[in-house]
Amino acid sequence: MxxxxxxAGAAGxxxxxxxxxxxxxxxxxxxxxxxxxxxxxxxVVASIFLTLKCAFFATMVCALFGIPLAFILARRxxxxxxxxxxxIDLPVMIPHTAAGIALLMVFGKRFFIGKAFAHAGIxxxxxxxxxxxxxxxxxxxxxxxxxxxxxxxxxxxxxxVAETLGASASRTFFSISLPLxxxxxxxxxxxxxxxxxxxxxxxxxxxxxxxxxxxxIWERFTSxxxxxxxxxxxxxxxxxxxxxxxxxxxxxxxxxx
Amino acid sequence: xxRLEDIRVTLGCFSLDRVNLFVGRSECxxxxxxxxxxxxVLLETIAGIHRPNSGRLLINGEDMTRxxxxxxxxxxxxxxxxxxxxxxxxxxxxxxxxxxxISAKKIAMRVKDMAGFLEISHLLDRRPGRLSGGEQQRAAxxxxxxxxxxxxxxxxxxxxxxxxxxxxxxRELKRIHEELGISIxxxxxxxxxxxFLADRIAVMENGKILQADTPEKILSxxxxxxxxxxxxxxxxIEGRMTSQGLETGIGILRVPAGExxxxxxxxxxAIPDWAVHLFPYDKGNRYLWTDKMRITEINxxxxxxxxxxxxxxxxxxxxxxSRREAAALPLSLEPGSSVPVGIHETGVSFLLS
Numbered sequence: 001m002x003x004x005x006x007x008a009g010a011a012g013x014x015x016x017x018x019x020x021x022x023x024x025x026x027x028x029x030x031x032x033x034x035x036x037x038x039x040x041x042x043x044v045v046a047s048i049f050l051t052l053k054c055a056f057f058a059t060m061v062c063a064l065f066g067i068p069l070a071f072i073l074a075r076r077x078x079x080x081x082x083x084x085x086x087x088i089d090l091p092v093m094i095p096h097t098a099a100g101i102a103l104l105m106v107f108g109k110r111f112f113i114g115k116a117f118a119h120a121g122i123x124x125x126x127x128x129x130x131x132x133x134x135x136x137x138x139x140x141x142x143x144x145x146x147x148x149x150x151x152x153x154x155x156x157x158x159x160x161v162a163e164t165l166g167a168s169a170s171r172t173f174f175s176i177s178l179p180l181x182x183x184x185x186x187x188x189x190x191x192x193x194x195x196x197x198x199x200x201x202x203x204x205x206x207x208x209x210x211x212x213x214x215x216x217i218w219e220r221f222t223s224x225x226x227x228x229x230x231x232x233x234x235x236x237x238x239x240x241x242x243x244x245x246x247x248x249x250x251x252x253x254x255x256x257x
Numbered sequence: 258x259x260r261l262e263d264i265r266v267t268l269g270c271f272s273l274d275r276v277n278l279f280v281g282r283s284e285c286x287x288x289x290x291x292x293x294x295x296x297x298v299l300l301e302t303i304a305g306i307h308r309p310n311s312g313r314l315l316i317n318g319e320d321m322t323r324x325x326x327x328x329x330x331x332x333x334x335x336x337x338x339x340x341x342x343x344x345x346x347x348x349x350x351x352x353x354x355x356x357x358x359i360s361a362k363k364i365a366m367r368v369k370d371m372a373g374f375l376e377i378s379h380l381l382d383r384r385p386g387r388l389s390g391g392e393q394q395r396a397a398x399x400x401x402x403x404x405x406x407x408x409x410x411x412x413x414x415x416x417x418x419x420x421x422x423x424x425x426x427x428r429e430l431k432r433i434h435e436e437l438g439i440s441i442x443x444x445x446x447x448x449x450x451x452x453f454l455a456d457r458i459a460v461m462e463n464g465k466i467l468q469a470d471t472p473e474k475i476l477s478x479x480x481x482x483x484x485x486x487x488x489x490x491x492x493x494i495e496g497r498m499t500s501q502g503l504e505t506g507i508g509i510l511r512v513p514a515g516e517x518x519x520x521x522x523x524x525x526x527a528i529p530d531w532a533v534h535l536f537p538y539d540k541g542n543r544y545l546w547t548d549k550m551r552i553t554e555i556n557x558x559x560x561x562x563x564x565x566x567x568x569x570x571x572x573x574x575x576x577x578x579s580r581r582e583a584a585a586l587p588l589s590l591e592p593g594s595s596v597p598v599g600i601h602e603t604g605v606s607f608l609l610s
Contacts, residue, residue: 157339160306163326164333165404167351175352179343 010113023237026103030234038231044216048236049084051212051241054128056138066144071160073144074151075159088145090209091138099138100205107133107206130206137198142191142217150184151177186251197240258282258440259303259331259408264312266302271295273302273464274314280408284307285434285441286469287451287575290487291296292463293446296444297463300410316537317407328357332401336413338393340385346396347381350578353404371403375429391422396500397599398433408440415450428451448489460484477606485527485608491575492528497521502545503607507572510600516607523610528600533576536586537599544599550574551595562590566598574598 038044073085107114107124114124124130154177161182162172178185200214208215213236221229266273273295280286288296301307301586303314304328314322321329340349350368353369359367372378375395385393394414414430415423431454434441445451451458452472459469467487468480479485482493496505498518503510510526518524531595537547550566553573557563562583566574576598583590590596 016276155337155339157335158341159336160301160304160326161333161335161339161400162341162352162356164304164329164331165356165400166327167352167356168325168327171356175356176341180341 007070016127026230027234027237029194030231034231035234039237040091044232044235046214047211047232048213048239050128050131050210051214051236052239054131055135055139055193055199057128058132058139058196062130062136062140062143062192063189064140066140067147067178068126070144071173072145072178073148073149075156079092080142090143094139096138096199096201097205100134100202103134103202104205124206126207126209128207128210131203131210134202134206135199138199139192139195141183142195144190146188149182150181153184161198183251186247190247190251194236194244196239197236218238258284258315258317259442260313260315260560261303262313262315264299264302264314265310266295266298266307268298268307269528271298271464273299273309276464276466278459278466278469280440280442280588282440283434283438284456285443285454286457286459288442288461288466289448289451289454290442290446292446294462295411295464296461297432300333300412300442300444304410305329305332311395314393330404330407332404332406332409334394334401334409334411334414335399336391336416337602338385338397338417340393340397340400342385345384346377349385349396350381350400353400356500357404367403368399371399375399375402376469386504389422389597390418391426394418395428395429398430402433402437402439408442411443413445414443416445416447430454451488458488460487462487469471476604477529479606479608482525482527482608485525485606490527490529492526492530492533494526494528494572494574495523496526497523506570507568507574508546508548513602517605518609524610525608526600526610527606528574529604530563530577532601532604533574534599534601535564535576535581535590535596536579537597537601543602545602545605546563547597547599549595550598552590552592555592556592564590574600593601 073081080098094102104125105111107117107130109115109118109123109125117124122129124133131231133140158176158180159172163169167175198214200218203212204215204218211219213232217229220232261276261278264273264276264441267486274355276299278286278288283302286337288299290296298307300310305321305324305328305603307323308400312322313320316329316331325484341352342496347368350371351364354367365599368381369378372381375398377392377395379400380388380392380396385396388396396416411430415426418426420457430441430443438608441454442448443454455472458472458475460467460475462483468475468484470478474491475484475488479488479490485493490513494505494507494510496503496510498504498520499509500520501509503524505526512518537544548568550568552564553567554565555562561577561579563577564575566576586594
């Protein structure tokens with residue numbers, strides 16, 4: 001091993017510990033008895049389930065719109081492409097509380113878009129739809145960018161050959177591009193879902209209630225203190241760890257198959 | 258048959274300028290030209306991947322200028338095979354049939370037939386990633402052929418292969434062409450591929466087709482110095498026509514009776530390596546020029562010796578001979594030694610400047 005590898009390895013290890021120690025310490029510090037009691041609280045379980053569900057819904061809807069967009073961004077050159085990419089990246093850059101306020105101004109009942117949805121019976125303030133909306137807004141760049149990189153990595157000649165063999169553009173997309181970009185897309189979906197679950201700033205502005213897990217953790221922390229917030233946080237982390245480990249494992253299996 | 262009429266394409270830094278090209282029924286046309294000259298763009302334009310800015314493309318008499326790739330009935334094979342990595346060879350080959358809605362039973366039959374024809378039956382259950390280059394290229398050819406296209410478009414199909422595989426697959430391509438009677442447009446920068454496979458060669462440079470003709474015609478009557486250079490004629494000697502012949506830096510070249518070069522004009526003699534003979538005696542009167550020259554450089558490869566020759570006036574020639582020919586010479590070839598040299602009339606052509 002050369003000196004550069006040693007230094008790089010040491011620096012990387014420090015970074016890993018920076019992430020791992022707080023999480024591990026929190027999990028280890030949790031009293032299993034209290035954890036079990038927390039798990040039995042209907043409010044806690046409901047809020048964790050709500051968080052997972054809303055983030056999942058947001059991810060699925062964005063996949064429908066975002067994956068085709070990612071494909072176009074990867075394959076076509078058009079005027080204003082860099083602006084489109086910039087718009088996609090925007091949610092990463094603006095503070096999420098600000099994003100929440102911006103969303104409130106558009107999807108609240110004072111603006112015509114919010115009014116139109118309200119007419120259709122969909123409200124975004126204090127509803128599950130609002131939670132999903134906030135989650136989608138702040139986390140969609142993870143999906144679109146990952147899918148775009150996945151599509152870009154495919155040799156365009158594979159798609160060209162498919163078309164010369166008689167496949168339509170959509171058939172080529174579904175039989176060649178999509179399966180070959182499966183891993184990066186899955187990874188993007190997981191990232192987006194995870195990012196959605198952890199969203200706090202935008203969610204709390206659109207919907208304090210029904211209460212998602214991050215909002216519940218924050219409420220318990222400010223009202224009752226660390227001891228009450230921690231078990232919920234540990235529980236959320238453990239559930240997420242299990243789910244994402246399983247998903248990553250499935251993705252790996254797919255690649256090796 | 259494929260006919261291109263005044264096709265113009267601009268694509269990034271590439272542009273094709275008024276390309277006219279014809280590939281007849283059961284004909285193999287080789288598009289020969291250096292790398293980066295727009296050959297692949299031309300091929301992909303024919304396949305329907307790029308839209309021409311102007312011009313017409315006819316396939317079997319039908320105007321296909323704006324048709325989708327799927328409608329054109331052309332099989333494309335790329336240099337790096339472009340097999341679908343997530344499918345077995347069977348599914349790769351069956352892909353074009355499946356998208357046409359052909360039944361699974363018929364697909365299996367046709368795929369197995371074609372796999373037999375190209376001797377890849379044992380690979381059908383494998384994925385492309387684990388196959389050798391030659392096997393992958395056979396599979397790519399089979400995938401294109403199994404849909405029974407009007408024509409095959411081959412983009413440097415042999416370039417990525419090692420020499421032995423390349424030789425084998427080159428003969429295989431000839432067999433495919435002869436047995437299936439399919440039209441082929443084959444792109445390459447390799448002269449061996451071009452002269453071995455082509456019924457006609459189209460020489461291309463900088464987005465233009467400079468000449469299209471049979472291999473023999475192109476060699477004996479190159480349309481320009483650029484064409485001569487691109488088909489491997491290494492000696493291009495300029496001179497002025499006089500009553501005795503072409504007056505050049507190496508001396509006066511006799512001009513054969515058939516050439517009509519007016520006296521006083523400047524002209525080029527295009528002399529392939531194999532028309533430059535060492536020890537040009539006792540071979541009748543078919544030499545255009547003979548003299549002594551000094552060997553300035555010898556490059557030896559596994560099969561060949563490549564020689565650079567110069568005379569006192571600074572005139573230079575280069576030639577090539579096989580090791581066997583070299584061994585049969587009366588003296589050993591050394592840099593600096595002087596040898597008698599002759600230019601044989603076979604293969605030499607003359608171009609007006």
